[in-house]
Amino acid sequence: MFFKLSVLFLSLLFTSHSLNQDGLFLQRVKLGLSDPAHSLSSWNDRDETPCNWYGITCDSSTHRVNSVNLSSSELMGPFPYFLCRLPLLTSINLGNNSINSSLTDDIATCQNLESLDLSDNLLVGSIPASLSELRNLKQLNLESNNFSGVIPAKFGLFQKLESISLAGNLLTGSIPSELGNISTLQHLLVGYNPFAPSRIPSQFGNLSNLVELWLANCNLVGPIPESLSKLTRLTNLDFSLNRLTGSIPSWLTGLKSIEQIELYNNSLSGRLPLGFSNLTMLRRFDASTNQLTGTIPTQLTQLELESLNLFENRLVGTLPESIANSPNLYELKLFNNELTGELPSQLGLNSPLKWLDVSYNKFSGNIPGNLCAKGELEDLILIYNSFSGTLPESLGKCDSLGRVRLRNNRFTGAVPEEFWGLPQVYLFELEENSFSGKVSSRIASAYNLSVLKISKNKFSGNLPMEIGFLGKLIEFSASDNMFTGPIPGSMVNLSTLSMLVLGDNELSGGLPGGIQGWKSLNELNLANNKLSGPIPDEIGSLQVLNYLDLSGNYFSGKIPKQLEDLNLNLLNLSNNMLSGALPPLYAKEMYRSSFVGNPGLCGDLKDLCLQEDDSKKQSYLWILRSTFILAVVVLVVGVVWFYFKYQDFKKEKEVVTISKWRSFHKIGFSEFEILDFLREDNVIGSGASGKVYKAVLSNGETVAVKKLGGESKKDNTNDSSEKDEFEAEVETLGRIRHKNIVRLWCCCNTGDCKLLVYEYMPNGSLGDLLHGSKGGSLDWPTRYRIALDAAEGLSYLHHDCVPPIVHRDVKSNNILLDSEFGARVADFGVAKVVQGVNKGTESMSVIAGSCGYIAPEYAYTLRVNEKSDIYSFGVVILELVTGRLPVDPEFGEKDLVKWVCTTLDQNGVDHVIDPELDSRYKDEISKVLDIGLRCTSSFPIGRPSMRRVVKMLQEASMGQKPTANKNDEKPSPYYHEEVSDQGSLVQEF
Known part of the structure; x- marks a missing residue:
């Protein structure tokens, strides 16, 4: 090290006669930064000045450096304070790099600085108040870092500051009213910070030069202050994603320079104000997801708007015709209101309309024929209205269409030929209408089609073979129509097909040959048709098939034994012409309903025969064998087994009726065998809802058995409703199949005893492993994988289940680990069941979560x-x-969330990260920490969806900066995308 420094010193000394002082300072800057992309390779010592170096700008007369712009150069390391030695430096831009550590008061030595841009870096700690000492500073951009603590009140001392952006950090406290003293300020952007609940400072009305005010997702409460009416130069106002209340103030229509108003996701109420005719510059208005009432003012629709979003309110009345005259309108989203009448007949004729969503209203009439007049319409979403008539022929020429959702309306007539073959469409949903006619062979041109839903219409004729050419098709639903003829043989080529639902038609013929090509098929429903022939053995090769319904047809022959190779959640072969013996796995009483109505099938299941030879001799042998076994059980095993191993059950008076057992997957063990392990020496865990037992079965398989607490004998008034609730809950859980959710094998409910049998996780729970004696054995890659696995499981419950499932008790003890430390979510939904059957308990997990994990809003909403x-x-x-x-x-009176926030504020990220973790993962850990803090935002609307959390975690591992939601991906106040879950159904695609 000493040798290297000596060489460096001699080198600088030797070259000092050629490179000026500014160049020497920049060489020191280069030494303090890591440059993996070699962006600073031109910074050499052979030049007299650094003026030709990458990112350097000099004064033309003095040849001294006045600007350093190294943005997006992949630089790493702490902020290079040697830049402040450059006497004429006025601008520093190090945005979009990996500048880390924290800023110190040394930043105040850059006395001549006019512009400082450190956005999109990894800076932590508090923002130094000494920045206010930079008297010439005009531009300050610190957005998208990890700064914590409060905004310094001393920032009110800035004398020339024109723009300040602190958005996308971890700032707390409240927005200081002192910022209202910066009379020169034009741009104030502090959105997306976890501030404490606070009001918009009324002092901001003093910022007479302000043109941009971006306070999105700042935990703002209360009304919009009247003082802001003085901001007459304002062009962009963004108060979205807060908790503002009251009405939209009428003075807002007096801001004649305003171009964009963002008020979505608040709790604003009342009517939209009059006077919009004054806002001749307004281009975007978004007041969606509030509690607005009344009608849409005609004055608003007479403006030259580009985007109008008023979805998820309580608006009534009609959509004014004048909206069709807006020449630049490209986005119109009004879903989830109570609007009526017809859509304006000229809508789309005068504007480049791209996105139209008026779902969940009471609109009626025909679809305007000019929606795609400019050829740019991408989304046409009209679901759940009362539209009628036929589809306009013009839509068949709209090649730009990607999503077409017309479900649940009153459309009639044939679908235009060209409409079937739109080249860009990937979602085609016509369900629950009265469309008729045939599916055109031109559907082959829709080569991007992924989802085709045309169920519950009056379509007829043959299914075209061209459907088999749609190589990207994932879901095809055409049930409840009048289709005839065979299932096209070409459809077996659809290797990506996950769902095929053709039930309740008049299809004939047999299953096409080569169905083993359906490698991704999860659901096959061909019920209630006229299909015939044998069920092919190849059906057993569909390894991911979960739901199989071939009922109500004319299938004949034997049931393939290969069905035993499938893990089916639902099997229905009833009401066919099948014959012969049942496959042994399904020859059980619980599967009787799956096979009834087949007279040739084992005497219509009279004895659920297990073998083909049904002669008197075989029956006699079977009776003798059964009698012998029964005698052994009664005379030998019964005394020992029942007395010693069920003593505790007798004491608790819990009689388990085997007929109450219900399986959700193919199981290779007996239900009686499970009962043998419900002993104290097999307990592996316990909680408020009951005990968990480990059962090592005779076939070598290990399962976990959860025994829910018995109900009180004192209150049986709700016995029936509680039982129904348990049955409904378990029915939902039993259908869930996801790699990151613990599988429920089977269950039992006798009223007195409730048992749930899960797959066994050999590495136990995350909580035990993380906080037990082996906590240090979990390295960061393992912990990261656990976080991602669990997030994907919860995302499946929230977004992919119908109806969506809320876990209600997410915690580390309910995240179980398999033999490879893969994580699986457990105990989802059971808390709701336990709440019903254990009314007397006061356990937090029974109420709605566990101590330390309960969201703060539960204290006042109880929901x-x-x-x-x-x-x-x-x-x-x-x-x-x-x-x-x-x-x-x-932590004292704090919990983990508050402790982390406080420690970050006072001591930085190094005092938060587990010291057992390898420091080389610090950057990735910091990003994941940021995700955790976003998830624990005190205000629910500030938390990203689980689907977004999965994406953020994936980005953290790929070296990208995680974004909290769609708006964060481009953190410009001018950029906004719709944020709407629609119950995880309406905006699914």
Whole structure:
């Protein structure tokens, strides 16, 4: 090291006669930064000045450096304070790099600085108040870092500041009113920070030069202050994603320079104000997801708007015809209101309309024929209205269409030929209408089609063979129509097909040959047709098939034994012409309903025969064998087994009726065998809802048995409803199939005893492993994988289940680990069941979660939803990063979330990360920590969806900066995309 420094010193000394002082300072800057992309390779010592170096600009007369722009250069390291030695430097831009550590008060030595841009870096700690000492500073951009703490009140001392952006950090406290003293300020952007609940400072009305005010997702409460009416130069106003209340102030229509107003996702109420005719510059207005009432003012629709979003309100009345005259309108989203009448007949004729969504209203009449007049329409979403008539022929020429959703209306007539073959369409949903005619062979041109839903119409004729040419087709639903003829043989080529639903038609013929090509098929429903012939053995090769319904047809022959190779959640072969013996796996009483109505099938299941030879001799032998076994059980095993191993069950008066057992997957063990392991020496865990037992079965398989607590004998008034609730809950859980969710094999409910049999996780729970004696054995890659696995499981519950499932008790003890440390979510939904059957308990997990994981809003709403799960999952992330318990005496009155925030503010990220973790993963850990903090936002609307959390975690591993939602991907106040779950159904595609 000494040798290197000596060489460097001699080198600088030797070259000092050629490279000026500014160049020497920049050489020191280069030494302090890591440059893996070699962006600074031109910074050599052979030049007299650095003026030709990459990113350097000099004064033309003095040849001294006045600007350094190294943005997007992949540089790493702390902020290079040697830049402040450059006497004429006025501008520094290090945006979009990996500048880390924290800023110190040394930044104040850059006395001549007019512009400082450190956005999109990895800076942490507090923002130094000494920045206010830079008297010449005009531009300050610190957005998209990890700064914490409060915005310094001293920032009100800036004398020339024109723009300040602190958006996308971890700032707390409240927005200081002192910022209202910066009379020169034109741009104030502090959105997307976890501030404490606070009001918009009325002092901001003093910022007479302000043109941009971006306070999105700042945890703002209360009304919009009247003082802001003085901001007459304002062009962009964004108060979205807050908790603002009251009405939209009428003075807003007096801001004649305004171009964009963003008020979505608040709690604003009342009517839209009059006077919009004054806003001649307004181009975008978004007040969606509020509680607005009344009608859409005609004055608003007479403006030259580009985007109008008023979805998820309580608006009534009609959509004014004048909206069709807006020459630049490209986005119109009004879904989830109570609007009536017809759409304007000229809509789309005068504007480049791209996105039209008026779902979940009461619109009626025909679809305007000019919607795609400019050839740019991409989304046509009209679901759940009362539209009628036929589809206009003009839509068949709209090649730009990608999503067509017309479900649940009153459309009639034939679908235009060209409409079937739109080249860009990937979602085609015509369900629940009265369309008729045939599916055109031109559908082959729709080569991007992924989802085709045309069920519950009056389509007829043969299914065209061209459907088999749609190589990207994932879902095809055409049930409840009048289709005839065979299933096209070409459809077996659809290797990506996941769902094929053709039930309730008049299809004939047999299953096409080569169905083993359906490698991705998850659901096959051909019920209630006129299909015939044998069920091919190849059906057993469809390894991911979960749902098989061939009922109500004329299938004949034997049931393929290969069905035993499938893990079916639903099997229905009833009401056919099948004959012969049942496959042994399905020759059980519980499967009787799957086979009834087949007179030749084992005497229509009279004895559920297990073998083909049904002669008197075989029956006699079977009776003798059964009698012998029964005698052995009664005379020998009964005394020993029943007395010693079921003593505890007799004491608790819990009689398990085997007929109450229900299986959801193919199981290779007896239900009686499970009961043998419900002993104290097999207990592997317990909680408020009951005990968990480990059962090592005779076939070598290991399962976990959860025994739910018995109900009180004192109150049986709700016995029936509770039983129904349990049955409904378990029915939902039993259908779930996901690699990151613990599988429920079977269950039992006798009223007195409730048992759930799950797959066994050999590495136990994350909580035990993380906080037990082996906590240090979990390295960061393993912890990261656990976080991602669990997030994908919860995302499946929230977004892919119908109806969506809220876990209600997400915690590290409910995340189980398999032999490879893959994570699986457990105990989802059971908390709701336990709440019904254990009314007397006061356990937090029975109420709605566990201590330390409960979202803060539960204290005043007493309700849980998917946002509650996201908060709890954020706590799990913080556990993985810190290695600490969610509640610890060391925290005092704080929980883990508050401890992390406080420690970050006072001591930085190094004091938060688990010291057992390898420091080389620090950058990735910091990104995951940021995700955890976003998930634990005190305000539910500030938490990303689980689908977004999965994406953020994936980005963290790929070296990208995680974004909290769609709006964060481009953190410009001028960029906004719709944020709407629609119950996980309406905006699914």
